[in-house]
Amino acid sequence: MEIRVDHVTRVEGHGNILATLKDGRVEKAILEVVEANRFFEGFMRGRDWEEVAHLATRICGICAMSHSSASVQATEKALGIEITEQTRLLRRLIMDAEMISSHALHVYFLVAPDLLGLKSVIPLVKQNPDVVKLAFRVKKTGYDLAEVLVGRHTHPVAVVPGGFTSMPDVSALGVMRDRFIGLRDDMAATVGILKTLELPAYERETEYVALRQPDHYSFYDGDIVSTDGGKVPSAKYDEAIEEFLVPHSTAKHARWNRDSYLVGALARVNNNWKQLHPEAQKVMAELGFKPPVHNTFANTVAQFIETVHCIEDAITVMEMLIARGIKEEGVPPITKQGRGVGAVEAPRGLLIHDYTYDERARLVKANCIIPTNQNYANVDRDLEKLAGEIADRPKEEIELKLEMMVRAYDPCISCSVH
Amino acid sequence: MSDKPRIGFFDFACCEGCQLTVLSIGEPLVQLLDSVDVVTWREAMSEKSDQFDIAIIEGSITRDSDVERLKKIREKAKVVVALGSCAALGGPHVSANRYKKSELLELAYGDKASEYTGEAGEVRPIGAEIKVDLPIYGCPINADEFVAVMKHLLLGRPYRLPTEAVCYECKLNGYECVYDKGMVCLGPVTRCGCNAICTSRGHRCFGCRGLVDDPNVNSARDVLEEHGHRLEDVLGMFSIYWQQAPRVKELVEAAAEAGEKRSKGSEPWRFGSTT
Numbered sequence: 001m002e003i004r005v006d007h008v009t010r011v012e013g014h015g016n017i018l019a020t021l022k023d024g025r026v027e028k029a030i031l032e033v034v035e036a037n038r039f040f041e042g043f044m045r046g047r048d049w050e051e052v053a054h055l056a057t058r059i060c061g062i063c064a065m066s067h068s069s070a071s072v073q074a075t076e077k078a079l080g081i082e083i084t085e086q087t088r089l090l091r092r093l094i095m096d097a098e099m100i101s102s103h104a105l106h107v108y109f110l111v112a113p114d115l116l117g118l119k120s121v122i123p124l125v126k127q128n129p130d131v132v133k134l135a136f137r138v139k140k141t142g143y144d145l146a147e148v149l150v151g152r153h154t155h156p157v158a159v160v161p162g163g164f165t166s167m168p169d170v171s172a173l174g175v176m177r178d179r180f181i182g183l184r185d186d187m188a189a190t191v192g193i194l195k196t197l198e199l200p201a202y203e204r205e206t207e208y209v210a211l212r213q214p215d216h217y218s219f220y221d222g223d224i225v226s227t228d229g230g231k232v233p234s235a236k237y238d239e240a241i242e243e244f245l246v247p248h249s250t251a252k253h254a255r256w257n258r259d260s261y262l263v264g265a266l267a268r269v270n271n272n273w274k275q276l277h278p279e280a281q282k283v284m285a286e287l288g289f290k291p292p293v294h295n296t297f298a299n300t301v302a303q304f305i306e307t308v309h310c311i312e313d314a315i316t317v318m319e320m321l322i323a324r325g326i327k328e329e330g331v332p333p334i335t336k337q338g339r340g341v342g343a344v345e346a347p348r349g350l351l352i353h354d355y356t357y358d359e360r361a362r363l364v365k366a367n368c369i370i371p372t373n374q375n376y377a378n379v380d381r382d383l384e385k386l387a388g389e390i391a392d393r394p395k396e397e398i399e400l401k402l403e404m405m406v407r408a409y410d411p412c413i414s415c416s417v418h
Numbered sequence: 419m420s421d422k423p424r425i426g427f428f429d430f431a432c433c434e435g436c437q438l439t440v441l442s443i444g445e446p447l448v449q450l451l452d453s454v455d456v457v458t459w460r461e462a463m464s465e466k467s468d469q470f471d472i473a474i475i476e477g478s479i480t481r482d483s484d485v486e487r488l489k490k491i492r493e494k495a496k497v498v499v500a501l502g503s504c505a506a507l508g509g510p511h512v513s514a515n516r517y518k519k520s521e522l523l524e525l526a527y528g529d530k531a532s533e534y535t536g537e538a539g540e541v542r543p544i545g546a547e548i549k550v551d552l553p554i555y556g557c558p559i560n561a562d563e564f565v566a567v568m569k570h571l572l573l574g575r576p577y578r579l580p581t582e583a584v585c586y587e588c589k590l591n592g593y594e595c596v597y598d599k600g601m602v603c604l605g606p607v608t609r610c611g612c613n614a615i616c617t618s619r620g621h622r623c624f625g626c627r628g629l630v631d632d633p634n635v636n637s638a639r640d641v642l643e644e645h646g647h648r649l650e651d652v653l654g655m656f657s658i659y660w661q662q663a664p665r666v667k668e669l670v671e672a673a674a675e676a677g678e679k680r681s682k683g684s685e686p687w688r689f690g691s692t693t
Binding site: 007009010011012013035036037038039040041042043044045047048051054055058059060061062064101105109110113119120121122125129132133136137139140143150151152153154155157158160164165166244245252414415 | 430431432433434435436437438439441442444445447448451452456459460461462463464465466480481484509510511513514516517521522525526527530537538541557558615616618619620621624654655658
């Protein structure tokens with residue numbers, strides 16, 4: 001049986017699933033990436049240090065905040081720009097905002113229809129408008145926090161190396177804190193809905209890779225850790241991660257200790273669940289999620305658990321900022337030239353920007369390692385195993401399940417073929 | 419089949435941030451969805467149809483193989499909307515046209531570049547291949563403008579693109595002039611409609627909405643000179659979004675040449691300088 005799903009829907013970017021099944025055996029099962037290249041690493045060269053983040057954030061519309069955060073972090077490290085405690089706090093809040101809006105998009109709009117037997121969220125607009133409104137509300141609250149902080153979510157305006165071009169208004173932060181507190185009811189309602197839904201049964205243990213900070217659940221900087229063991233500082237990412245080309249993809253694949261690994265919410269929760277906010281741990285227990293979880297479909301549940309965490313973390317950080325007040329701070333000076341590595345956990349996983357600047361602070365070299373690239377090899381392993389387990393089912397069901405597997409990763413395909 | 423207008427969303431090379439901006443509109447989007455039939459939207463739904471009245475297309479064209487798909491969409495649609503600056507202007511990645519493809523492939527794939535099987539062609543807006551009825555500029559688009567455009571389309575009224583420069587909206591809002599803060603800004607010659615979002619947050623205008631229809635180039639040059647800048651020093655900024663604009667291209671080339679000549683004998687750049 002030949003399976004071919006052209007342009008998998010409800011994912012970001014263009015990918016096709018190809019599978020060949022013979023006598024219940026899988027001869028081939030791959031995600032073919034056919035997205036067009038944009039060559040950011042090539043054309044960002046020669047740009048002034050102040051222009052690089054403006055371009056880099058445009059690698060991705062969904063995780064624009066992650067790209068701008070990784071970009072300014074790389075530039076700051078390359079040029080020796082020291083950031084303040086206030087900037088750190090604001091960046092942590094930015095990452096919370098992005099996690100919430102990005103995870104909400106995936107959980108409610110892209111994955112939920114599969115679990116409800118629908119083809120999209122659009123029939124739900126009539127069937128269950130309250131749930132759709134809840135979904136829009138969660139997504140928009142994350143989006144609106146980004147607007148308060150940096151002008152907009154896609155693409156942030158005020159994020160520059162060294163800090164921000166303008167500071168958020170403390171009273172606007174107060175309004176956002178109250179709206180975030182309001183989201184607690186939406187989270188409780190979602191837990192109720194999730195309990196009635198069932199993920200496809202599937203298990204495949206793999207290597208899970210994420211950033212870790214000693215003292216908090218990190219989305220911004222840290223060491224790169226693996227469930228297979230191993231820990232490298234983010235600046236030495238190239239000692240761990242090996243990127244390579246395969247014929248069926250315009251995007252690179254990656255490996256570390258094995259022939260594939262997984263990044264993203266499931267990898268973060270599997271590695272760092274003890275650092276999750278107590279509310280998120282409570283939800284984790286309620287949903288019967290016991291890390292390490294080896295069902296790739298549960299990535300969506302991990303994203304929801306992180307959404308709860310990020311709402312609580314954002315409330316805490318906003319309260320800290322409101323209590324201490326927000327000061328206008330200028331951009332600190334450039335003190336050196338050379339190379340710098342920025343690392344963040346984007347919604348879809350570990351993201352690295354590695355820049356080298358010349359003596360005029362112009363970019364001479366850039367390397368960006370995208371979460372979805374790191375997942376591709378693992379996607380193929382999962383497609384292969386899953387296809388083998390369901391080879392005797394009708395073709396339509398196989399196609400749907402394989403599509404659901406690709407969607408579980410929440411791939412950001414245009415991002416991966418930057 | 420209902421008699422509501424049928425809408426399809428399509429995308430080519432881009433970050434898909436403009437479609438996401440549409441998804442982020444919230445309540446007004448739910449109302450809009452009630453007045454139309456969205457029949458194709460790969461990013462948001464699995465239903466597919468090739469019967470549609472309005473095609474909303476995001477992204478630029480970078481491969482000849484995309485042109486066929488684009489032309490098919492044009493044939494079927496009564497109205498084609500170019501969604502965002504990639505579709506309408508080519509997008510930030512038009513800068514890639516400055517480099518040889520072999521060089522870009524080598525930078526992206528290293529010594530494995532020769533194994534790369536995909537195509538890589540010149541980056542161009544969709545208007546280079548098909549007729550566009552209505553462009554919505556911006557990187558990303560302004561959500562309010564998208565809603566306004568959709569209302570006009572659904573009511574069958576012509577939509578008037580704003581023809582003023584960003585300076586106009588910036589002044590209306592009473593923001594401090596970017597030039598007065600010692601920075602360079604493309605506001606004087608960039609089409610408005612963004613409500614000066616970048617200058618509202620203390621940044622400068624990068625020109626993402628493209629050149630205004632009738633730019634007052636002389637006045638823009640005066641503003642630059644009054645503030646001690648030379649056109650050739652700042653034209654790099656123009657090349658971010660405007661590779662496709664012929665007048666800008668000439669300016670950029672002339673200035674690059676002038677800059678090259680001067681830099682041979684100029685002062686070395688120092689750390690801490692922001693210009």
